[in-house]
Amino acid sequence: MSENKKSDKKSNGWFWSKKKETKNVQSTKKSSIWEGATLFAETRPKITMERYRNPTEVQMSQMVQPCHTNHRGELSTGQLLKWIDTAACLSAERHAGCPCVTASVDDIYFEHTISVGQVVSIKAKVNRAFNTSMEVGVQVSCEDICKDEQWIVCKAYATFVTQGKSTKIKLKPLDPQTEEEKTEYSIAAERRRMRLAHTDTIKNLLTRSHVNDDLQNRECNVIVPAEKTRVESVELILPPHANHQGNTFGGQIMEWMENVATIAASRLCNAYPTLKSIEMFHFRGPSQIGDRLVFKAIVNNTFKNSMEVGVCVKAYQHEMEVSERHINSAFMIFVVLNKDNQPHTLPVLKPEPGDGERRFKEASARQKIRLDRKYVVSCKYNEVPLSVPWDQSNKVYLSYNNVTALKTLVAKANWVLASERDKDVHSGRGQVSLCPN
Ligand SMILES: CC(C)(COP(=O)(O)OP(=O)(O)OC[C@H]1O[C@@H](n2cnc3c(N)ncnc32)[C@H](O)[C@@H]1OP(=O)(O)O)[C@@H](O)C(=O)NCCC(=O)NCCS
16 A cells, blocks of 8 residues: 555646645745745745646545544545545536536545545546536545645546436537546547446356356355345435435435445455445436435355445335335445455355346456456556457457556557557658557
8 A cells, every 4th residue: 555655646647746836835935934025026936827727627625534434443435425426516517507417436446545634635527528428537535644645545437417407408518638638538438338338248248157156166165145144224315415406415325325235245244344346336317305215235246355245226205105216226345354454255155046146147247347457457468468359249348458458558658559650651751660659
């Protein structure tokens, strides 16, 4: 963790350079108090006031208080999700100029925990507007004021949709200015394609292996029936749970979902688990004040050191109503850490027949996607060649890999497009150069 922190601190992104600017101003002001106003005018550093700022950018800073923490004294993920949703919504509405609702939040990987007294900074900006929907990119960083250290905690991509009273409101296009904005703008289209195809992706990836084969391959011989981890909880939507449009606040729903998922995970291992990542919140339909929300959570599958918990949210209007609306679903990955922050080996889950076995297999498919992304990002390509033969059944799976690989390339300096390189060769301007340049 400290290694990561160091490298984040070295990062020369504009987020960190802003902090340096602030520091300069403070130290100069100090000397001006002692040495007089003239000296202040002479030595004052030239602050570039015209620093470009994305017009949709929204920043939020929060000092973590005990009321925001979980049983481990760390910032609870549910609280963080509320802050992320608020900042992202304000950014979306700044671009749209009208009320917007959260349609989905993509996978979030939590790299670090956050403690009481530390400052959380959330920065949100619109990456791209489509028709009625737009992607908002969110970066969460944490600051330890006493140690003067900052590090990135997670990044998230949320999709917001405009809310017209009777008609759909079409968004104006976004005009990216900086290189970073242009990159995000391009990749946003690819991320949109993947999130809209998410359900089909999982269907395509469903492992053909039988559940019993999966169970036999596990080293741990403690078996826990999935039924033991089942959780159900109901919430009545009251005015404090609504957002500024009168709908249930999306961040609040995500917080409740995280709460029931944590209980399910605790039941599996009889310990306090830590949330490592969330696989896509999908807000399927709205709910309002007076609605009852029923949250159901169960552990879908366990792997060596992690487990997947599935959470489903349904709504009904009053106690006499029998039909329920599906409001949201998400999958959360938990680990159980010992005192040295090392993950415990988890028991094997025995799924219930029928739906339980389906969820068990789907969880394995999702884990494959996660491991594969991790492998691509880790750049250990020479250990195993990164080549998977294409066929109709794995095209969506391959596109996940390709996008991640493209992101890695984009992050590297001195790359040229092969077409640009060839142009130089044909026009006799350049020499034959390999990519990277
Ligand atoms: C989000 C919502 C409006 C979409 O409704 P819908 O009937 O699926 O609407 P459409 O099919 O016309 O799609 C509208 C846009 O949403 C996008 N969308 C739909 N599902 C999506 C998903 N899972 N992820 C990302 N975008 C999605 C579509 O791509 C489309 O974008 P486009 O207009 O830019 O092409 C609807 O599902 C909803 O009201 N959800 C609940 C929102 C909510 O209450 N959030 C929490 C409180 S803010």
